[in-house]
Amino acid sequence: MSAGRLFGAVLGRDLRLAARRRTEAMLPLVFFAVAISLFPLGVGPEPQTLRVIAPGVVWVCALLATMLSVHQLYAGDLADGSLEQLLLAPHQAVWVALAKALAHWLVNGLPLLLAAPLAGVLFDMSGPALLALVTGLALGTPVLSLLGGLGAALTLGLRSSGMLLILIVLPLATPVLIFGAGAVSTVEAGQSAGGHYSLLGALLIATVMGAPWATAAALRISTE
Amino acid sequence: MNATGLRFFTFAAPSRFYTLAGWLVPVFWAVAIGFTLAGLYIGFFIAPTDATQGDSYRIIFIHVPTAWMSMLLYLVMAFWAVIGWAFNARMASILARAIAPTGAMFTFLALWTGALWGKPTWGTWWVWDARLTSELILLFLYLGYIALAEAIDDPKRADQASALLAAVGVINVPIIYYSVVWWNTLHQGATISLTAAPKMASTMLTAMLLMTVACWAYAFAVVFSRARAMAVERDRHAAWVHTLAVRTGQGGAA
Numbered sequence: 001m002s003a004g005r006l007f008g009a010v011l012g013r014d015l016r017l018a019a020r021r022r023t024e025a026m027l028p029l030v031f032f033a034v035a036i037s038l039f040p041l042g043v044g045p046e047p048q049t050l051r052v053i054a055p056g057v058v059w060v061c062a063l064l065a066t067m068l069s070v071h072q073l074y075a076g077d078l079a080d081g082s083l084e085q086l087l088l089a090p091h092q093a094v095w096v097a098l099a100k101a102l103a104h105w106l107v108n109g110l111p112l113l114l115a116a117p118l119a120g121v122l123f124d125m126s127g128p129a130l131l132a133l134v135t136g137l138a139l140g141t142p143v144l145s146l147l148g149g150l151g152a153a154l155t156l157g158l159r160s161s162g163m164l165l166i167l168i169v170l171p172l173a174t175p176v177l178i179f180g181a182g183a184v185s186t187v188e189a190g191q192s193a194g195g196h197y198s199l200l201g202a203l204l205i206a207t208v209m210g211a212p213w214a215t216a217a218a219l220r221i222s223t224e
Numbered sequence: 225m226n227a228t229g230l231r232f233f234t235f236a237a238p239s240r241f242y243t244l245a246g247w248l249v250p251v252f253w254a255v256a257i258g259f260t261l262a263g264l265y266i267g268f269f270i271a272p273t274d275a276t277q278g279d280s281y282r283i284i285f286i287h288v289p290t291a292w293m294s295m296l297l298y299l300v301m302a303f304w305a306v307i308g309w310a311f312n313a314r315m316a317s318i319l320a321r322a323i324a325p326t327g328a329m330f331t332f333l334a335l336w337t338g339a340l341w342g343k344p345t346w347g348t349w350w351v352w353d354a355r356l357t358s359e360l361i362l363l364f365l366y367l368g369y370i371a372l373a374e375a376i377d378d379p380k381r382a383d384q385a386s387a388l389l390a391a392v393g394v395i396n397v398p399i400i401y402y403s404v405v406w407w408n409t410l411h412q413g414a415t416i417s418l419t420a421a422p423k424m425a426s427t428m429l430t431a432m433l434l435m436t437v438a439c440w441a442y443a444f445a446v447v448f449s450r451a452r453a454m455a456v457e458r459d460r461h462a463a464w465v466h467t468l469a470v471r472t473g474q475g476g477a478a
Contacts, residue, residue, distance in 0.1 A: 150392070154385050158375045168368035168389055171361045171396070178357075214392055221384040 003091040007099045014103035028069035029111045035061040047124045054123035055184035067166045069108045070148030093216035101149040109141035132187040136180035139200035143176050146211035153218035236315050238455040239464035245448040252445035263434030271427040280344045289436040291334035297327035302394045305387035317383035322451035328366035354403035355411035365393040
C-alpha cells in the first residue's frame with residue numbers, strides 16, 4: 001500500500017464516519033452560530049459597534065469552534081485501537097496526520113466558510129469586508145485544523161484535555177487570528193489586504209510543511 | 225566519580241548533577257545578591273535622572289533584565305528539553321521542566337514592570353502593540369508547557385510531549401525580539417546593540433548589566449535547586465537517594 005493510498009484511506013474513513021454522524025458533525029457549526037450571536041447581546045445592538053467588532057468576533061468564535069471539535073480527532077481511534085494499527089503502517093505517520101487534518105477541515109472548517117456570510121448579515125458587514133473575512137478564513141481555517149491536530153495528538157487521552165488543548169494551541173494560532181481579522185479591518189479602512197493575505201498564505205504553507213511532522217511525532221509520543 | 229575523570233556526559237547522571245548543583249547553588253545566590261545590591265545602588269543613587277522621563281525610568285533596571293531573561297530562559301528550556309528528548313537524557317528533561325516556572329515568573333515580571341513603567345510614560349497600563357502582545361504570548365507558551373508536562377503522569381511521555389511543545393514555541397522568541405523592528409510599535413526600539421555604541425548613559429548601562437548578571441545568577445540558583453528536588457523525586461527508588469536520605473537522617477539526628 002503506498003503512502004498516497006494510506007492518506008486516501010484515512011481521509012475517506014474519517015469523512016464516511018462524519019457522514020454517518022451528521023448531527024455530531026454539525027455541532028461545531030451550531031456552536032459557532034450561537035457564539036457569534038451572543039456578542040451583539042452582550043455588547044449592544046449599535047450597528048457601528050458591531051461592524052467594528054465583527055471580524056474579531058467571527059475569528060475568535062471560529063477558533064474556539066475548531067478547538068472544541070478537534071479535541072476528539074484522535075480520541076475515537078485511540079479508544080478502539082485503530083490508531084495504533086495506523087501507526088504500525090509501513091509509512092510515516094505524517095500521512096495519517098495530514099489526512100486527519102484535511103478531514104477535520106472539510107467537515108468543520110469548510111462549513112465555517114459557508115456560515116461566515118451569516119455573520120455578515122448579523123453584524124451588518126459591507127460586501128468587501130465580508131469578502132475579506134471569507135478569504136482570510138479560507139486561508140486560516142486549514143492552519144487551525146493543522147495546529148488543532150497537533151494539540152489533539154499531544155493531549156491524547158489526558159484528563160481535562162479539552163482545556164489543555166485550547167491553552168497550548170491558542171498561543172500558536174494568534175498570528176492567524178491577528179492577520180485574518182486585520183485583513184478585514186484593512187479593507188474596511190479602504191486599503192488593500194494583499195499583505196495580510198500573503199502572510200496568511202505563508203503561515204498556511206509553513207504549517208502544512210511543519211505541523212504534520214510535529215503531529216506524527218506527538219502521536220508516537222502519546223501512544224508509546 | 226569515574227576513574228577516567230570528567231567526561232562530557234558526567235553530569236547527565238542525576239546523582240552527580242545533584243552533588244554539583246549542591247556546591248554551585250550557594251555560589252549563585254551570593255553572586256545574585258551581591259550583583260543586585262551593586263546594580264540597584266548604582267541604578268538608584270549614581271545613575272542620573274533621565275532628561276525626558278525623570279526618575280520613573282529607573283524601573284528599567286528590573287524591566288529589561290527580566291525581559292531578557294524571559295526570552296533567554298525559553299530558548300535554554302527548549303534546548304534542554306530537545307536534548308532530553310533526542311538523547312533520552314532524563315536530567316536534561318528535568319532541567320527543562322525546572323526552568324519553566326522561573327521563565328514564566330520573569331515573563332510576568334517583565335510584563336508587570338512594563339505596565340508600571342507605561343502608566344506614567346505612555347499614559348496607559350497596556351497597549352496591544354507587537355512587542356507586548358508577543359511577550360504575553362510567551363507567558364502563555366510557558367504556562368502551556370507547564371500545564372502539559374503536569375497533566376501527563378508518565379514522566380517519559382511528559383518530558384517528550386512538553387519538549388515537542390517547547391520546540392514548536394521557539395519561533396515566538398525571535399518574533400518578540402524583532403517585533404520592534406518589523407512593526408510600528410509604541411514600545412521603543414533597541415537601545416543597545418552588539419555592534420554600535422549604546423545610546424544610554426554609561427552608568428545606566430552599567431547598572432542594567434549588573435542587574436542582568438544578578439537575574440541570571442538568581443535563575444541559576446533557583447533552577448538548580450528545583451532541578452535537584454525533581455531529580456531526587458524522580459529517582460526516589462534509586463540507591464543514591466537512599467544513601468542520601470540515610471546520610472541526611474544521620475546528620476539530622478547527630
